[in-house]
Amino acid sequence: xxxxSQTPSNKVTEKGxxxxxxxxxxxxxxxxxxxxxxxxxxxxxxxYFQGTGAADDSGLPNDRFFAVRPEGSVSTLKIQRTERGDSxxxxxxxxxxxxxxxxxxxxxxxTVV
Amino acid sequence: GExxxxxxxxxxxxxxxxxxxxxxxxxxxxxxxxxxxxxxxxGPQFIIDIRSNMDKRQGQRVTVLLNKTVKxxxxxIAATQPGDSxxxxxxxxxxxxxxxxxxxxxxxLQVIP
Numbered sequence: 001x002x003x004x005s006q007t008p009s010n011k012v013t014e015k016g017x018x019x020x021x022x023x024x025x026x027x028x029x030x031x032x033x034x035x036x037x038x039x040x041x042x043x044x045x046x047x048y049f050q051g052t053g054a055a056d057d058s059g060l061p062n063d064r065f066f067a068v069r070p071e072g073s074v075s076t077l078k079i080q081r082t083e084r085g086d087s088x089x090x091x092x093x094x095x096x097x098x099x100x101x102x103x104x105x106x107x108x109x110x111t112v113v
Numbered sequence: 114g115e116x117x118x119x120x121x122x123x124x125x126x127x128x129x130x131x132x133x134x135x136x137x138x139x140x141x142x143x144x145x146x147x148x149x150x151x152x153x154x155x156g157p158q159f160i161i162d163i164r165s166n167m168d169k170r171q172g173q174r175v176t177v178l179l180n181k182t183v184k185x186x187x188x189x190i191a192a193t194q195p196g197d198s199x200x201x202x203x204x205x206x207x208x209x210x211x212x213x214x215x216x217x218x219x220x221x222l223q224v225i226p
Contacts, residue, residue: 045214
């Protein structure tokens, strides 16, 4: 596609529920990144995929968070047993690979009530 | 990075004036720096980048200055326009193989018409 697409744009869920956030990167971009942005702060790195594999998941805060990219294109970020502290905007970015700039999507605003 | 909670540093500038946004980066080993612009409800958008072997780089109406001695970056916007109103983030990265982009604290730019 023309840009990075993230769905849904907004998600409200109850504490303890499971959520999935989807990212459609730019066609042909091999690198995909997930970031999380809390209000008033810069994006914080969560995980990086090169192709289908998670090359760096050091930013995932705990084992409730998991992400997949089974065919090297679309990625899903999964959060189990959501907590109110998980409320944030989850941003996805893609790039042609190392040494290239990122293109970000508009994010999914997750609110845990 | 250091958290500023809900209260981003804010720079108010009269339309037509020049804006200077400053940033202190954290890792002395970083050798690639990027400025992003983030409008409300959108993901960060690439503005300009600079490598550590340069101290100045110019784009259209924007200039980035890098002072590695004091780990300081600045973004200069000439003839600021209302459309420049946004939050601006500096980001740093190491080149040479995979390294993630790390964002700094943002600055909110308000352009007064």
